[in-house]
Amino acid sequence: MVMNNYRFQLGLKKVKSKGLLAKYTKYIIIGIVTGMANGLFGSGGGTIAVPAMVLLLDEEEHIAHATAISIILPLTVVSAYFYISNSYVDWSLTLKVILGGLLGGYLGAKLLNICPSHILRKIFAVFMIAAAVRMIF
Amino acid sequence: MLLFLIGLISGIISGMGIGGGTVLIPALVIFVHPDQHIAQSVNLLFFIPTAIIALIVHIKNKRVNFKISIPVAVFGLVGAYFGSKIAISLPGNSLRKYFGVFLLVLGFYEMIRKDKRNPQKKRVSSN
Numbered sequence: 001m002v003m004n005n006y007r008f009q010l011g012l013k014k015v016k017s018k019g020l021l022a023k024y025t026k027y028i029i030i031g032i033v034t035g036m037a038n039g040l041f042g043s044g045g046g047t048i049a050v051p052a053m054v055l056l057l058d059e060e061e062h063i064a065h066a067t068a069i070s071i072i073l074p075l076t077v078v079s080a081y082f083y084i085s086n087s088y089v090d091w092s093l094t095l096k097v098i099l100g101g102l103l104g105g106y107l108g109a110k111l112l113n114i115c116p117s118h119i120l121r122k123i124f125a126v127f128m129i130a131a132a133v134r135m136i137f
Numbered sequence: 138m139l140l141f142l143i144g145l146i147s148g149i150i151s152g153m154g155i156g157g158g159t160v161l162i163p164a165l166v167i168f169v170h171p172d173q174h175i176a177q178s179v180n181l182l183f184f185i186p187t188a189i190i191a192l193i194v195h196i197k198n199k200r201v202n203f204k205i206s207i208p209v210a211v212f213g214l215v216g217a218y219f220g221s222k223i224a225i226s227l228p229g230n231s232l233r234k235y236f237g238v239f240l241l242v243l244g245f246y247e248m249i250r251k252d253k254r255n256p257q258k259k260r261v262s263s264n
Contacts, residue, residue, distance in 0.1 A: 003187060009242055012147070012253075013199045014150050014196070015142060016151075016153075022153035024250075027208045027209050027212060030209050030212075030213075031160020031208070031209040031210065031211065031212025031213035031214075031215070031216060032212050032213070032215060032216040033216065034209070034213050034216065034221075034239070035212070035213035035215060035216020035218075035220060036216040036217070036219060036220040037215060037216075037218050037220065037239070038176075038181075038213070038216070038263075039216065039217040039218065039219065039220020039221035039224060040220035040221070040223055040224045040235070041158075041162075041177060041202060041220075041224070041235075041236050042158060042162065042176070042177025042178060042181045042224070043157060043158020043159055043161075043162055043180050043181075044158060044159060044239060044243060046157060047156075047159065047203065047243050047246075049209075053205065053252070057205060059202065059205065061202055062181065062200060063201075063202055065154070066192075066194035066195035066200035066201045066202075067198075067201050067202045067205055067206045068197075068204040069191055069192050069195065069201075069251040070195070070196075070203070070210070071206045071209050071210045071213055072184070072188065073184075073185070073188045073189070073243060074210050074213070074214065075191060075210065075213045075216070075217040076181050076184050076185055076188070076217075077185065078214055078217045078221070079181050079208070079217045079220065079231065080178065080181040080182055080185065080223065081168050082203070082218075083174065083177065083178040083181060083221065083230065083249045084178065086225045087166070087179050088167065088174035088175055088177075088178050088225070089159065089175070089182070090171065090175050090217030091178070091181035091183035093140060093169075093171065093175070093179060093180070093183050094183070095158045095182060096141050096144065096180070097140050097141070097143060097161070097179055098144060098145035098183050098186070099141060099144060100142060100143065100144025100145035100147075100148060101140035101144035101145070101147055101148035101151075101161075101183055101187070101256075102144075102148065102186075102187070103144075103145055103148060104144060104145040104146060104147060104150075104151075105149070105151060105152040105187060106148075106151040106152065107145075107148070108148060108149035108150060108151065108152020108153040108219045109151075109152040109153070110211075111149065111152070111153060111259060112152065112153045112154070117153050117154060117155055119166050120153065120155055121155055121247060122247070124150065124160075124165045124247065125244050125245075125247035125248045126154050126240075126244075126248075127165075127249075128156070128159060128240055128243060128247060129206075129240075129244035131164075131167060131168070131237075131240060131243060132163070132166060132237045132241035132244055133161035133237070133241070134163075134231065134232050134237075135163060135166060135167075135233055135234065135236060135237030136237035136238060136241070
């Protein structure tokens with residue numbers, strides 16, 4: 001009985017440590033891929049991290065969204081530092097875009113309550129593909 | 138004015154949680170023709186203030202899972218370091234083409250992904 005119990009506990013420990021290893025492997029993969037995309041393409045971190053957390057870590061979508069921002073913010077600061085220190089920066093262009101973007105972000109959040117985003121998503125995907133083809137060739 | 142408009146439209150789309158840099162960067166490259174690195178740095182800088190504001194709201198609403206975000210961000214920093222170094226070492230034309238391939242993959246992914254049809258869940262802009 002005691003022996004059985006001991007074996008049972010040992011088994012449990014094994015499962016636990018295996019789970020932890022699997023979890024950390026997922027953290028490493030999600031982190032490296034998200035960070036690489038963020039640094040290399042200056043974008044796309046959220047597009048990778050959100051579905052990765054939902055699919056690999058079983059996280060709820062809205063938690064994954066908020067968590068993704070907390071992950072990408074420090075990565076973006078590091079990436080931006082390298083871009084700026086290599087003088088890949090145009091402050092006047094950046095400022096004008098940010099001014100428009102802040103107003104747009106506010107309007108977008110308001111619009112979200114009026115029209116659903118799932119149809120827009122598909123339309124947007126078509127634009128993404130068209131822009132991609134234009135950029136490749 | 139064109140720059141403001143591009144910012145406005147990208148802002149609307151990212152405010153709806155659909156895209157972010159995936160709108161802003163190609164829009165800039167196609168209509169304003171900056172160097173690819175500059176377009177990417179605009180997006181990185183654009184993300185910082187908007188993310189800080191969004192994050193304050195999310196932390197207040199207890200939506201951030203720090204048990205995940207801290208380890209992932211630590212490994213992410215390694216990725217960001219190498220990603221940025223590679224980007225900087227590449228000529229603008231090649232980087233633009235690689236970005237195009239990346240965008241193509243994301244575009245097809247958006248096409249096939251199943252939507253949960255849950256419009257009441259607010260999505261806040263992500264990079």
